[in-house]
Amino acid sequence: SSSQEPTRTVTVFAAASLTEVFTAIGKDFEAANPGVRITFNFAGSSALAQQINQGAPADVFASAAPANMKQVTDALAPVTFTRNQLEIAVPKGNPGKITGLADFGDANRKIALCAEQVPCGAAAKKALAAAGVTGAPDTLEQDVKAALTKVRLGEVDAALVYRTDVKAAGAEVEGIDFPEAASAVNDYPIAVLGKAPNAADAKRFVDFVLSDRGKTALTNAGFTAP
Amino acid sequence: MSLDALLQMDRACLDLPLTVEPGEVVVVLGPNGAGKTTALRALAGLLPLQGGHIRLGNHVWDAPPKEFVPPQQRPVGMVFQDYLLFQHMSVLENVAFGLRARGIPRHTARSRALTWLETVGLADRARERPSALSGGQAQRVALARALATEPELLLLDEPLAALDAATRLRVRAELARHLRDFPGCTVLVTHDPVDAMALGDRLVVIEDGQVTQTGAPRDVAQHPGTDYIAHLVGLNLVRGKANGTIVTLDNGDTWMTTTAASGAINVAFAPTAIRLSHTRTQGPNAWQVTVTGVEQHAHTTRVHLDRSLSADLSPTALADLDLDGPLWASVDPADLRVYKSR
C-alpha cells in the first residue's frame, strides 16, 4: 500500500454475471489509481437491490437489468454501460440438431428458457415474439446460469442464454447465432449511489468502466457496446 | 421437627394419615398396589396431593389448593424401588450428587460420599458406572446416595428388596443402626414383615389405600387385625364371638380358650400349634380339614389347609401322615391368643 495517504475503498455491488470482467476492470482501476481499493459484492441483481435499499454501505451499483436499478431509490443518474445479447446454446455436437429459433416451438425437443421475471427471460420472450415462434419450454430457469448448466450436462437440447455465458462455458457448449438476437438485448445500467460513503472515487470508477479501457474489457468478455 | 401428613389422592384411592416424630421410624406395610409408593412420592413432592396436607415442623409442604413446595426444596432423601441411579456418572459421583447440589465443595462431597460407600461396603466400586453393578449393589448405592444428604425426612421404598439374604442381614443391621442415630423422621415402605419388625418403631398397615392397622410392630405382629397381616407375620387368624372362655367362630364351630373375653374377637395361633391326625382327637378345638398345598422349607414342611389356615410340621410329624387322606386338625386352647377385633 502507498505510504503517503491512507487507502480509500470503493464498494461496488455488481451483478454476478459481471464477476470475471469487473474483477479484471477493478484490478486495472487500482493500478491506475494508487490509494484506492475496490471491494466487490457480487450477487443476483435483485438481492443487491434489496441490500442497498436496506442501507448497505455501497458506492456503486452495476445491475444486470434496468428493473433492479429502478428498485433502488437511491441511484444517481444510472447509465447503460453495456449490453448482453442472446444466443442459442446447445450441448457439444448439437445432439438435438437445433438450427434456429424455430426449433424452440418443437414439443419433442427439450428446451430451457429463463423465467420471464428475470432479464434473460424477458429478452427471450421478445426474441421469440420477433421470430413468431410459440415457445415450448420444458423449464423456466431462475437464471441464465441454471439454463446453461442444463445445456452443459446435456439435459436439454437447447437454451436461450447470453453470449457472454456461452463464451465462458468453453468447449462444452456451442453457440448458434440467430437474426432476431439484435431485437432482444438486455441493458446493464450502472450508477453511483446517493449515500455513497466515497462518492468521489465511486464516480471515478464508473467513469473508468465507461472509458475505452472498460469497454474493451467488456467486449472481450462477449458483451456488446450500448 | 415432626412430620404431620394426611395424604389424599385419587390414584390408588389413597387416604392415609401419617405422623412421624423426630427420630421415629414409621414403617408402611402393605400388599402390592396398596399405594405405598404413591404415598412416598407425595411426601417427596413428586406428586401433588389432592386433599389433606403435609407439614414438617412449622413448614407446610403441601396443602391443596394453595401451598406446594417443590421436591428440591424439601429436605428429603429418597431411595427408589428401582434405584434410578445416574447412569452417566460414576458410583462415587452418584453418591456425591446430593451433597454437591447442596453446595458442598467437590472435595468434601467426594470424601463424604466415599465414607458412605464404605458403609454400604462398596468403596472399591467407587469409580465404576452403575451399569457395571449387580442389582443388589445398585440398591446399596441408591441407599448411600439418599443417606449422604442427611435429610430431615428419609423416604425408603423397599430399600432391602433386591439384597441377598446375607447382605440383607448386614445392610438391615447397618440401616437399623443408622436409623437409631438418625435425628430426622423416617418413612420406610416394605412388604417384608421382618424388615418392619427390625426397623420400625411404629407400623402402619395399608390395604387399598386405607389404613387397616397401626401400632408397635410387636403388637401388630401378635394381634393381627386382618388376614393380610396374619399371613404376613405367619399366624393363623379366625374370627368369632367370645363369651367367657367359649368362642363361637364365624363358621359356627365352638372353641375353648384359656383367656376370658366377650364380644367380637380375633383368635390367632401359630402354624406350629396345629396338630394333624387321621382321626378326631379327644380334646377340644378339633375340626376336619382339606389340604390345599404343601411347601417345603428348610426344617419344616408347611401344609396349607382350607379356610386359609396353615400348619407347620416337623419331618417326623409328617412321616406318619398321609396328606391325601381325610385329616383332622386340632389346637390346644393354651396356644390360642384371643383379643378384641377392631
Add this chain to the structure above:
Amino acid sequence: MSLDALLQMDRACLDLPLTVEPGEVVVVLGPNGAGKTTALRALAGLLPLQGGHIRLGNHVWDAPPKEFVPPQQRPVGMVFQDYLLFQHMSVLENVAFGLRARGIPRHTARSRALTWLETVGLADRARERPSALSGGQAQRVALARALATEPELLLLDEPLAALDAATRLRVRAELARHLRDFPGCTVLVTHDPVDAMALGDRLVVIEDGQVTQTGAPRDVAQHPGTDYIAHLVGLNLVRGKANGTIVTLDNGDTWMTTTAASGAINVAFAPTAIRLSHTRTQGPNAWQVTVTGVEQHAHTTRVHLDRSLSADLSPTALADLDLDGPLWASVDPADLRVYKSR
C-alpha cells in the same frame, strides 16, 4: 431335551458347569454379584461365552470359537430382574408378544395371553400400560410374558423378588405348580432360600462365579458347606476335626457330639439350639460369647454373637437375660449335626 452347559466368562470370573434334565428345576443360589444374572444372560444368548459350551438336547447353542445361536432362535423364556416390560404396549400385548413373534394369530395369542394374565391374577389390568402397575404387578406380568411362549428352557432371574409376602406365597405356589407340569428345563436364580427350597429340584450354590455346593435343596439346607449357605438356611456352622464323638473345633474348643465321625467335619446347629445364661452351665459344649447385635422378629428375638453365630430366644427366655453383661452359651450335643466337610 436336557441342558448341558459349561459357562466360562471373564466377567464375574464365571466358571459354572450346569446340567438340567427335562422337567427338572435347577436353582442357582448365590450372593449379590456372584454372577447369577451373567450366567442366565449367557444361556439366553445375550452374552457370548468365552469358553465352555451350551447344548440343549442335540442342538449346540454356543461353543466358542465357532457356534453361536442368536437369542431369538433359542426356545427360551426369560424373566428379567428388572422386568423390562414394553412400555408402549398394553399389559395384554406384552404377554401376547412372544406368541405373536412365533407366528401365532393375533386372536389366539391374545386369548392365551389373557389366560396367563388370569394365572398371575392380573386379568383385570390387561388393557393398561405397564407404567400404571406397581412394582410387584409388573413383575407378575413379566412372569406371564415369559411363560406364555411355553419355552423349552425357562430362565427366571429372581422372579419373586418384588412380590409382597402374600402374593409371593400365592405366586410361588402357582409357579411351583407350573414348574411341576413344565416339560422343559428350568434355571431359576434367586437369593431367597425359601424360593430355592420350594421350587428347586436341585440347588447350585455359586459364590464369586464358582460353584461352592450343589445337591438336593433339603440336603444342602441340612448340610451347609459354607458360611454363606449356613447363614441363608438359618443355621450356625462351625468347623473342626472329629475323632469319634469328640470334635476339636478350629478355634481350639472341644465339643461333644452324638454322631461318631472322623476327619475334617462341619458342625451345624439351629439358632434355637443355643441356650444363653449369665453363668457357665454344667453340661458340655459351653463357651463364653459377646453379643454383637439384636434383631426383633415376630415371635422370637435373634441375638447375634461373635464368631458369626446367632441364637433365637423366646420372649420369656429373653426377659431373664441382660444382654449387655457377660454371657455363656451352650448347645446340647443332641442338637448338633455333624457331617464331612468337602
Add this chain to the structure above:
Amino acid sequence: MNGRRVSRGRLPAVLVLPALVGLAFLVLPLVGLLLRTPWAELPTRLFSTGVGEALQLSLLCASLATVVCVVLGVPLAWVLARGELPGRRLIRALVTVPLVLPPVVGGVALLLVLGRRGPVGELLDSWFGVSLPFTTAGVVVAEAFVAMPFLVISVEGALRAADPRIEEAAATLGASRWLTFRRVTLPSVMPGVVAGTVLCWARALGEFGATITFAGNFPGETTTMPLAVYLALESDPQAAIVLSVVLLAVSVAVLASLRDRWVGG
C-alpha cells in the same frame, strides 16, 4: 390433576433467558416479515391460480419426499445405530454430506447420476421409460435427497439413546430383529422419529436450489412455492414476501396440528 399449578419449581433463569433470546432470534425476523407484508394484496395473491397450484404442489412433493425419506432413512438410521458394520464412521459422515453440499451443486450431482446422460438415468429411461428431470417425480427426488440426512441423523440419535436391553427382552421372546425393530424399537423412539420427520418435511418444503437445478421450473409441474418466491423476488419483492408468508402460515398450521397429535402435549 387438580386445578393447582404444581410445577417442579420455577424455571431457572439461566435456561429461560437464553431460551427467550433464542426464540426472539428465530421469531423476530418473521415478525419483521409480517410487518412488511402488504396484507391488502394477500387475498388476490392467494387466489391467483399460480399460487394455489404451487402451494398444492409444494405440499404434495414435500409429503411424498418425506415418505420416501422415512421408508429409506429409518432403516438406514437403524443400520447405522445397531448394525455391527465396518466403516460405520465413514458411512455416517457420508450421510451428512448432502447437508453441506450447496443445494445447487446437489442438483448438479443428481443430474450427473439421474439425468438424461447419467448412468442411472439412462437405465431408468431404457428400462422403464422414466425420465426424472423436469417432472414432479424429479422434485420429489431432489427434495428427498436434500432432506433425508435430517431424518437419518435425528433417528439415529434417538436409537442410540434408547435402552438396548428392551431389545434383548424382545429377542428372548423369539422376536426376529425385524419384528423387534417394528414392534419394540420403533415405538420406543417415536419422539425422535417424529422430530426427524418434522425436520425432513419442513426442509423438503423449503427446498429450492436442488429442485430448480434437477427438476427445473415449470408451472403446475415443478414450480413449488420456494421457486415461485424466488422468481417473484426478482421482479416484485413485495409479492415474494406475500408468498413466503403464505408458505409459512400453511406450514405452521400443518405442524402445529399434526405434530402434537403424534407426540402428545
Add this chain to the structure above:
Amino acid sequence: MNGRRVSRGRLPAVLVLPALVGLAFLVLPLVGLLLRTPWAELPTRLFSTGVGEALQLSLLCASLATVVCVVLGVPLAWVLARGELPGRRLIRALVTVPLVLPPVVGGVALLLVLGRRGPVGELLDSWFGVSLPFTTAGVVVAEAFVAMPFLVISVEGALRAADPRIEEAAATLGASRWLTFRRVTLPSVMPGVVAGTVLCWARALGEFGATITFAGNFPGETTTMPLAVYLALESDPQAAIVLSVVLLAVSVAVLASLRDRWVGG
C-alpha cells in the same frame, strides 16, 4: 470380547435393503460428482488464496454459528420439552418456520429486522455501534438463524424420549432444575444433542441464500465456500465442482473424526 463375530442374528433384509437403497441414493450423486471432478485442477485451486480464505471463513463461521445455536437452542429445546408453557404447540411450530422459509427470504427477513434500517439493527447501531449486515458477524447470524431449528428440534425430541423419573431422583436429592438439567438431563440425552449439533453445523456450513442476502459476498469477510461455489458456477462450472468437493472432503473429515469422539463407536 473374544474375536468371534457374535451378532444378534443376521440383519433383516427388510431393513437392510431400504437402508442400502437409501445409502446409494445419498452417496451415488456424490460419486457422480467425484467422477466429474477435474482432479488435475484440484491442487492449484486448493492453494489459490481465495479458496483457502473461503474455507477458513466457512469453518469459522459455521462453528461460531453452532456455538450460538447450542447456547440458545438447547435451553429453548428444554423449555419446549419440560416447561409447562401455555401455547407450547404454537411456539414449537414457530421454531420450525425458518426451515420452511426459502433461505433468501430468510435473509431478507433478517435485513428487515437487523439491517441498518431495521428496528433491532438501529438499536444495535446506536447503543453499541454494531452493524451486523455485510460483516463476518452477519454471516454467523445468518447461519445461526437457518441452522438453529435443526438443533432445537433434535434436542427436544431427545429430551422427550428421556426418562423423566431420573430427573425426579435428582430433585429429591435437592438439585435445582438448572443443576438437574446440567448434570443429569443433558448428559443423558448427549447422543441427541450431538446429532442436533452435527445437523446444525453441517447446515450452517452449507448455508448460502440467507448469507449472501444478509451478509453480502465480500471476499475474506463474508465469502464462505458456498458463495465461492456460486460465483465459480457463474464463470467456471468445473471450478465450482472442485470447490464443492473440497468443502465435502473437509466436512466429512471433520465429522468422521469429531463425532465419534463424542458419541463413541
